[in-house]
Each structure stands twice: as C-alpha cells, then as structure tokens.
Amino acid sequence: MTALASQPRHKALWAVLLIGCVLLVLPFAAGLLGNAWVRILAFALLYVMLALGLNIVVGYAGLLDLGYVAFYAVGAYVYALLSSPHLLEQFPLLAATFPQGFHLPIWILIPLCAACAALFGVLLGFPVLRLRGDYLAIVTLGFGEIIRIFMNNLNAPINLTNGPQGITGIAPLEVMGHPLSQPLDMGIFKLSTLELHYFLFLALTLLVLLISLRLQDSRIGRAWMAIREDETAAKAMGIPTRNVKLIAFAMGASFGGVAGAMFSAFQGFVSPESFGLMESIVLVAMVVLGGMGNVWGVVLGAVLLYAIPEALRHLARPIQLQLLGEEWIAPEALRMLLFGLSMVLIMLLRPRGILSPRTPSP
Amino acid sequence: MSAATLLRVQHACKRFGGLVAVDDVSLAVKTGSITGLIGPNGAGKTTLFNLITGLIPPDSGTFHLHEKRYDPTSVHNVARAGICRTFQNIRLFSDMTALENVMVGRHMRTQSLHTGVMGAILRTRGFRAAERHIRERAQALLDYVGLSNLATHRSKSLSYGDQRRLEIARALATDPKLLALDEPAAGMNATEKNTLRDLLLRIRADGTTILIIEHDVKLIMGLCDAVTVLDHGQVIAQGLPQDIQRHPAVLEAYLGHGHTHV
Numbered sequence: 193m194t195a196l197a198s199q200p201r202h203k204a205l206w207a208v209l210l211i212g213c214v215l216l217v218l219p220f221a222a223g224l225l226g227n228a229w230v231r232i233l234a235f236a237l238l239y240v241m242l243a244l245g246l247n248i249v250v251g252y253a254g255l256l257d258l259g260y261v262a263f264y265a266v267g268a269y270v271y272a273l274l275s276s277p278h279l280l281e282q283f284p285l286l287a288a289t290f291p292q293g294f295h296l297p298i299w300i301l302i303p304l305c306a307a308c309a310a311l312f313g314v315l316l317g318f319p320v321l322r323l324r325g326d327y328l329a330i331v332t333l334g335f336g337e338i339i340r341i342f343m344n345n346l347n348a349p350i351n352l353t354n355g356p357q358g359i360t361g362i363a364p365l366e367v368m369g370h371p372l373s374q375p376l377d378m379g380i381f382k383l384s385t386l387e388l389h390y391f392l393f394l395a396l397t398l399l400v401l402l403i404s405l406r407l408q409d410s411r412i413g414r415a416w417m418a419i420r421e422d423e424t425a426a427k428a429m430g431i432p433t434r435n436v437k438l439i440a441f442a443m444g445a446s447f448g449g450v451a452g453a454m455f456s457a458f459q460g461f462v463s464p465e466s467f468g469l470m471e472s473i474v475l476v477a478m479v480v481l482g483g484m485g486n487v488w489g490v491v492l493g494a495v496l497l498y499a500i501p502e503a504l505r506h507l508a509r510p511i512q513l514q515l516l517g518e519e520w521i522a523p524e525a526l527r528m529l530l531f532g533l534s535m536v537l538i539m540l541l542r543p544r545g546i547l548s549p550r551t552p553s554p
Numbered sequence: 555m556s557a558a559t560l561l562r563v564q565h566a567c568k569r570f571g572g573l574v575a576v577d578d579v580s581l582a583v584k585t586g587s588i589t590g591l592i593g594p595n596g597a598g599k600t601t602l603f604n605l606i607t608g609l610i611p612p613d614s615g616t617f618h619l620h621e622k623r624y625d626p627t628s629v630h631n632v633a634r635a636g637i638c639r640t641f642q643n644i645r646l647f648s649d650m651t652a653l654e655n656v657m658v659g660r661h662m663r664t665q666s667l668h669t670g671v672m673g674a675i676l677r678t679r680g681f682r683a684a685e686r687h688i689r690e691r692a693q694a695l696l697d698y699v700g701l702s703n704l705a706t707h708r709s710k711s712l713s714y715g716d717q718r719r720l721e722i723a724r725a726l727a728t729d730p731k732l733l734a735l736d737e738p739a740a741g742m743n744a745t746e747k748n749t750l751r752d753l754l755l756r757i758r759a760d761g762t763t764i765l766i767i768e769h770d771v772k773l774i775m776g777l778c779d780a781v782t783v784l785d786h787g788q789v790i791a792q793g794l795p796q797d798i799q800r801h802p803a804v805l806e807a808y809l810g811h812g813h814t815h816v
Contacts, residue, residue, distance in 0.1 A: 403675050410674035411664060411688065418658045421647035428607065430633035430662030430728055439671060
C-alpha cells in the first residue's frame with residue numbers, strides 16, 4: 193500500500209479522496225461552532241465560482257476586467273425577477289398570463305441566469321475588443337458601475353429593479369421537489385437549510401472547476417493563452433482574436449451569472465449595494481493573489497481572501513477583549529488592513545501569485 | 555504571368571505621414587522558390603512584409619495568392635489564405651511550452667464542432683481525437699526542426715537559435731502555402747546559420763514556398779532562387795542572386811556613389 197501511495201497517480205487519487213472527505217464533513221464541523229460559520233463556507237464557494245469565472249477572462253485570456261461584478265449582479269437580478277412576485281406586481285399583463293407566478297425549475301433557471309450573464313459579457317466584449325491593458329481595465333470598471341447604477345435607478349418610469357430598496361421575497365431554490373428553505377430529513381441525520389445550500393454550491397463549484405480545467409487544456413484554451421502572451425502573434429497564427437475574446441467574456445460572465453443566481457436564492461433578497469466596485473476589486477485580487485491562470489491558485493486565493501477576513505470579523509472582537517480587555521481596532525478596519533497587507537506581501541514575496549501561473553503540461 | 559506564380563504584389567504603396575515607406579512595389583514569388591528580399595536598413599523591407607501579411611493595411615496595391623486576390627486588411631484572414639510569417643523580433647508565446655506553441659499554430663486548421671467550447675467541456679470523442687492529432691502533428695513538426703527534446707520547455711527558456719526555429723515550426727503548423735520569414739538568421743552564429751539553411755532547403759523541398767528578408771548576404775546568395783532589392787521603398791533590382799551581386803544600382807545602394815567599380 194505504501195508502494196502504491198508513492199506512485200504519483202495514486203498520490204493524486206488519495207489527495208482527491210482526502211479533500212473530498214474534508215469538503216463533505218466541513219459544514220458539519222463548522223456547524224458545531226455556529227450557523228454563521230456554515231454561511232461563511234457557503235459564501236466562500238460562491239466566491240470560488242466568481243474567481244474561477246474571472247480567471248477565464250483575466251487569467252486565461254489576459255483581459256483585465258475590473259467590472260466583473262456586473263455579471264454577478266445580472267445573474268442575481270435575473271434570478272430575483274423570475275423567482276419573486278416583483279414583476280407580477282408591476283406588470284398586470286404578466287400576472288394575468290402567469291397567475292401562479294413563473295415557477296421555473298432549477299435546471300432552467302440556472303442556465304438562463306448563466307445565459308443572460310453571458311449575453312452581457314458579449315455586450316461588454318464588443319466595444320472593448322480593441323482595447324488592451326489599462327484602457328480595457330478602465331472601460332470594464334465603468335461597465336461594472338453602469339450596471340450597478342442601472343439597478344439602482346430602474347425603478348422609474350417602469351419599476352423593473354425596485355431601485356435601491358432591492359427585490360425581496362425571492363423564492364428559495366427547489367432541488368428535486370425539495371425546497372432548500374426546509375431542512376431535509378435523511379433518516380439518521382437531518383440536513384439544515386444552510387448545509388443543503390452548501391452542498392448545492394459545492395456541486396456547482398466543482399462543475400465550474402471541471403469546466404475551467406477542461407477549457408484550459410483545449411484548443412480554445414490555448415488560443416486564449418496565445419492572445420494573453422502575444423496578441424499579434426496569435427493573429428498571425430490565424431486565430432480570430434475577436435471571436436475568441438468574446439467567447440472568453442461570455443464564458444467568464446456565465447460563471448458569474450450562476451454565482452449571482454445562487455447568491456440571490458440564498459439571501460432571498462438582492463439590492464444594488466451588494467455589487468459595488470469593491471467586490472470587483474476583491475475578485476481581481478483573488479485571481480492575482482492565487483496565481484493568474486492557475487485554477488488551483490485561484491481557488492486558494494478566493495478561499496483565503498474571503499474566509500480569513502470573515503473569520504476575523506467573528507474572532508477579532510473576542511480575541512481583542514480577551515487579550516487587551518477592550519476593542520482597539522474595529523473588525524471591519526482590521527479586515528481591510530489585513531487585506532492590504534496580504535496584497536503587499538504577495539507582491540513582494542511571490543509577485544506571480546501563491547501558485548505559479550501555470551504548470552506546463554507534459 | 556505564369557501559373558507558377560504563388561504570390562503576386564502589384565503597385566503596393568504605403569506612406570506614414572510624409573514618408574513613403576513602400577513606393578509602388580511590384581513583386582512576384584514563384585511557386586516552390588525561395589525568394590529573398592534585401593536592402594539597406596530603412597529600405598522598407600519589413601513594411602512590405604507587414605503589408606503582404608496584413609499586419610498593416612496598404613494605401614493601395616493588389617495582392618494575389620495562387621492567382622486569387624486576397625485582402626490584406628486582417629492578419630488572421632491572410633494566415634487563413636495561406637501566408638504565415640515569423641517576426642524580426644521573435645514573438646513566441648513565451649509562457650507556453652515549445653509543444654504548446656506549435657499546437658496553437660494548428661488552431662485554424664482544426665476548426666470543427668468538436669473542437670469548440672462545447673466539445674472541450676464535454677470531452678467528446680471527436681474532441682479527444684482532434685487533440686491527439688494536434689499534439690502528434692505538433693510533435694512531428696518539432697522533430698522536423700530538430701527541437702523534439704525541448705517540447706516541454708517553456709519557449710522563453712530556449713536559446714535564441716532554438717526560438718527562431720520554434721517560430722518556424724509554429725508557422726509551418728498552419729499549413730502555409732507561403733512561409734514568410736523576417737530575418738530568421740539574425741543573431742545566429744555560423745553553425746546555427748548552417749542548420750537554418752539546411753532546414754529552409756528541406757522546407758522548400760517538401761513543397762512550401764519561402765519569402766525571406768535577410769541581412770546576411772552570404773546566406774541569401776546561397777539559398778535564394780530569386781532576389782528583390784529594395785531601397786527607399788522602391789525596387790531597384792530583381793533577378794537571380796548572381797546577377798544581383800553585380801547590379802550597379804545594388805552596389806550603389808549598399809556602398810554609395812563611386813564604389814560601383816569595386
């Protein structure tokens with residue numbers, strides 16, 4: 193057995209099994225500490241999904257996108273509009289057509305949110321195709337803000353997004369006839385709402401991860417990397433850079449759309465506030481910190497940059513009270529402080545990210 | 555013109571502001587030949603190259619490949635038509651391995667439903683077969699240029715001469731009718747130049763026509779079937795290498811007035 197484990201293939205298998213077990217047990221272990229921790233885990237998975245989506249655009253194709261949160265917002269709002277009574281209240285004609293509400297099944301809703309986000313990805317992609325580097329970053333940053341401002345103001349003359357109040361009353365996800373807002377009785381043990389969401393998010397994250405890995409090692413993935421390395425040379429190889437870039441924008445955006453839909457369903461409420469510029473910046477930081485283009489690095493970056501500040505938010509107060517007797521630094525301030533510190537350290541120690549950008553395939 | 559003409563450029567012009575970089579240049583490349591493009595620095599060789607390969611749009615002129623007119627306004631369309639080039643200052647995909655660089659070259663010749671995004675995500679049988687073909691072909695091309703043992707090395711870690719040859723392998727991966735080389739021997743030592751010479755002769759023998767810009771007159775004279783000399787954006791001489799060597803206008807362009815009898 194030790195002989196087997198020493199072979200690289202078996203080692204990888206053992207590692208996958210081990211990580212799988214940890215991921216399965218994790219929510220229950222976290223649940224012992226309190227529900228807030230399971231929530232953190234679920235949100236960490238959403239951020240992994242988002243970071244993986246952004247990694248396609250920034251890491252694979254080398255297109256610096258500072259407005260990625262827009263696609264998260266599109267996914268969240270599409271889900272919210274289709275799963276809440278808001279649209280039916282605003283448009284009597286719709287209410288007359290669908291007296292029971294839309295009630296779309298999850299396997300239509302999620303792809304629909306992904307497709308809408310992908311469409312916005314292409315819409316953003318078209319005008320910025322000729323831009324590179326800094327210019328691209330500025331325009332995408334603007335795009336992210338435009339989407340947020342639209343969400344904020346589309347309550348008049350037609351109330352589409354309910355403006356800054358956001359949309360409430362979003363129906364929970366329903367998987368195989370079971371609404372995730374209800375605990376699931378599995379006989380020997382019960383899965384709580386949070387745990388159910390965690391497992392759904394885990395499944396989707398693994399799917400997104402698999403798609404990322406498969407795209408990386410494919411003809412289209414190589415074309416993206418070629419564009420990242422040298423766009424002119426890529427063109428000279430006959431790669432239609434325009435289409436290939438648009439595919440990158442659409443693919444990346446669709447992951448964001450899925451994460452947005454999940455966010456919306458999980459919270460039961462969306463408002464433009466959740467989709468600010470800071471979110472986009474944190475997402476880029478996750479990709480850069482982990483190692484641009486390296487899927488595992490990006491996963492690590494997302495977990496580190498989301499989970500550690502969140503954990504601190506919960507721990508900073510008790511620890512400070514314990515050690516110092518009073519609270520010196522507010523958790524929120526500490527969070528940004530550590531965030532900045534980690535970025536500075538990474539840039540000094542490992543400027544190409546925690547894991548190197550990409551291990552060459554044999 | 556005979557049917558054996560692969561590339562025909564007629565009355566190509568390009569000006570940058572007041573500078574006429576390429577001034578009414580006409581050029582023909584015979585199928586199966588190695589045609590050299592020489593001239594002093596600033597003569598407009600690379601600009602002409604960029605016009606032919608679609609890197610910069612011409613102001614005027616007509617371009618035919620295989621007697622079929624093509625529009626040199628976008629690089630990838632020119633590549634698709636069958637002209638693939640290398641660059642004077644090497645432009646490899648530096649973070650990718652040598653093998654992956656050549657695999658990128660197969661991109662446009664392997665377009666199908668299976669090699670698109672859905673095929674890649676679903677790993678269809680067609681996708682896997684295509685990937686295997688791409689990999690085999692790329693490996694074969696690395697063998698062809700003599701880099702098979704460096705397949706898994708990042709291209710930026712390769713030596714200068716190897717990078718030049720890798721660029722040629724990558725260009726060959728697109729199945730070009732015309733291989734356009736912009737100073738492929740620049741910075742090479744004598745041994746590397748000899749290897750390059752043998753490689754280019756082999757490529758020609760295997761049916762790919764070559765258009766080459768080169769400063770090394772010895773290499774050009776030993777390699778080319780026809781030479782075109784540019785100076786100040788104009789063609790000053792065209793013909794066989796041995797005639798070009800004695801052409802008075804060429805000597806004057808290279809050596810200046812009064813040296814025509816050297």
